[in-house]
Amino acid sequence: MNKKTLLRLYVLLFFLICLLFPSQVFGAEGLYITVDGRLINADVAPYIDSQNRTIVPIRFIGEELGYSFNWDVTSKEVTVNGNGAMIRLWIGQKAAEVNGMIAEMDTTAVISQGRAMVPLRFILESMGVQVSYDEKNSAVNILRASTDENNQESSFEDKILVINSPKVNVRSGPGTNYSVLFQAVLGDKFIISGINQDWYQVALGDGNSGWLYESTVDLVDAGQLVNEGAQETARETTLVISEDVVNIRTGPGVNYAKLDTTKKGDSFQILSQKDDWYEIALTGNRSGWVAGWLVSLHSDSSVASRTEEPGEHRESPETNEPMWTEPVQISEIKVDTANGGVLLDIAGSQKIIYAISNLDQPKRIVLDLYNCILNTGDQGDGTIVVDHDLVKSMRFAQYDARQVRIVLDLNASAGLNLVSSAEGDSKLAFAVAEPSLAGKTIVIDAGHGGQDPGAIGPSGLYEKDVTLKIALKLAEKLQNKGVNAVLTRSDDTYVSLEGRAAVANNINADLFVSIHMNASTSSTPNGTAVYYYGVNGQGDVRKKLASSVLEELVQRIQRKSNGVLEENFAVLRLTLVPSILVETAFISNNEEEKLLAQDYFQEEAAEGILKGLEGYFLH
Incomplete structure (x- = not known):
């Protein structure tokens, strides 16, 4: 072969290589890269691979774009950190990780000229950086987020994303090729943490993030949302403490x-949210903040009973209030410690309706006299020093227009027991003693009954039947403890809501406990909740009662705690004595319905x- 023929072969081979691998032949001049309009020269030439993806040396990511990176020669692992994203990928593998979530690339990182070369678009778009390719000029243009008024991320600082569709996929990255983390539903709200072209990055509240497509959400001004939606959020969502x-x-x-x-199980009204923290309403018109990862949120639809009893009308708190007769004139309140104990004597003009409450921090006993007016002459409102091992002092006053309140400030845990009544219950004598369940009068209300079956489980189990069985078992257990247990119904009969409350009010019961099963239109919700309603100045004591019952009940039946919740149920609103409503479990849940049907579970x-x-x- 002569020299001329050999030269022709070399030229033909050169053009063939140029045709197949133009970037490797022409280097950086074959593919241009600009960052914010500035032309960049890489020490190892970037190129377009067979998947039409721009491949650049990892050092370019760090030196030209300012992101931290690490290249592990042994494991062939590349790690890049920037813009709130941590990306891991491996030489020769299409699988990658973005913030701990698996993502699939359509190309791979490679080793070229001793350098780790990585897919530019995949890395930068995972960080929320815009990348475009100008095919005409063979140029890759990178536009980073600026720090001026054009910064998209900063322009969304005061915006909240609100889901505008029934169900929306929240993905692990900015594209439909990323895995689905979960489905958000209509009305769900998210804080924006980043943006990548048509995708919003959102904080998920557990240290991770997800991505939402722009057409599935509405941008709402955060200030407007707080001003117009704070009451709605507080009304529709309850925060429940999930740690001890x-x-x-x-x-x-x-x-x-x-x-x-x-503590665990306590529930609060939400006032506002900032990042992963919730502002909650506390007593005394105070507020405080709790960490979002230590709580759970429950909407009314997931924890509130859907089996209202006839006449419930929770939306009308002022209806069916007790109708009082002429007020009772309280003419005497006195304390006697002559015999070593503490006796409290009260005299009125007619029958006295009362309720006893036990409170902590500090320990005290509260005695409320309803439909009563102080008429004690020179005694007036006042404080009496008792100076006893159990009682420090006694205070009394007109609590409101028709309610007198007597408070015994305690030196130690104690109870208050009625020891005598005379003249049609217009004269009452109480003794302060060591705390005990024995001697108390507790009304047990089995929810629903008769023509009102309550909720019906998937297999046909009636709520009214389960509530009665649990109520009967509870009554027997209380009687064995020396309690006067009174049932609002002992068989399959119907009692009105007003009638149930009246049972407790008319006998001056110590407590009222209404037993129910929860239900939902979905079979998914499960768990146990105890409700109270803060009326008659009994908010704290009713919450204390509900907390005590929830803690022991959950421990005994081993179901999820949905917390202590406040709700305007009629039987709670109308009872004058401390009262609670127990939602034992979800009868609409397949697993819990089977449990509710079992005698051992009812026990x-x-x-x-x-x-x-x-x-x-006792505590």
Whole structure:
């Protein structure tokens, strides 16, 4: 072969290589890269691979774009950190990780000229950086987020994303090729943490993030949302403490001072949210902050009973209030310690309706006299020093227009028992004694009954039948403890809501406990909740009672705690004595319906409620 022929072969081979691998032949001049309009020269030439993806040396990511990176020669692993994203990929593998979530690439990282070369678009778009390719000029253009008024991310600082479709996929990355983390539903709200072309990155509240497509959400002004939606959020969502002990802080972060502590099962109204922290309403018109990862949120639809009894009308709190006759004139309140004990004597003009409450921090007993007016002459409102081992002092006053309140400030745990009544219950004598369940009068209300079956489970189990069985078992257990247990119904009959409350009011019961099963239109919700309603100045004591019963009940039946919740149920609104409503479990849930039908589970539920009632009186 002569030299001329050989030269022709070399030229033909050169053009063939140029045709197949133009970027490797022409280097950086074959593919241009600009960053924010500035032309960049790489020490190892970037190129377009067979998948039409731009491949660049990993050092370019760090030196030209300012992101931190690491290249592990042994494991062939590349790690890149920037813009709130941590990306891991491996030489020769299409699988990658973005913030701990698996993502699939359509190309791979490679080793070229001793350098780790990585897919440019995949890395930068995972960080929310815009990348475009100008085919005409063979140029890759990178537009990073600026720090001026054009910064898209900063322009969304005051915006909230609201889901505008029935169900929306939240993905692990900015594209439909990324895995689905979960489905958001209509009305769900998210805080924006980043943006990548048509995708929003959102904070998920557990240290991770997800991505939402722009057409599935609406941008809402955060200030407007707080101003117009705070009451709605508080009304529709309840925050329940999910850990044993949780600090309440003065601000949204662990660096803020501890204001108070709360415990598992306690529930609060939400006032606002900042990042992963919730501002909650506390007593005394105060507020505090708790960490979002230590709580669970429950909408009314997932925890509130869907089996209203006839005449419930929870939306009308002022209806069916007790109708009082002429007010009782309280003419005397006195304390006697002559015989070593503490006796409290009260005299009125006619029958006195009352309720006794036990409170903590500090320990005290509250005696409320209803439809009563103080008419004690020179005695007036006042404080009486008792100076006894159990009682420190006694205070009394006109609590409101028709309610007199007597408070016994205690030196130790104690109970208050009625020891005598005379002249048609217009003269009452109470003794302060060691705390005990024995001697108390507790009304047990089996929900629904008769023509009202309550909720019906998937297999046909009636709520009214389960509530009665648990109520009967609880009554027997209480009687064995020396309690006067009174049932609102002992068979399959119907009692009106007003009639149920009247049973407790008319006999001056110590407590009222209504037993129910929860239900939902979905078979998914499950767990146990205890409700109270803060009327008659009994908010704290009713919440204490509900907390005690929930703690023991959940421990006994081993179901999920949905918390202590406040709700305007009629039987709670109309009872003058401390009262609670127990939603034992979800009869609409297949697993829990099967449990509710079992005698042993009903026994455990009754035992759990009993233990909770004991805890209320003894601690």
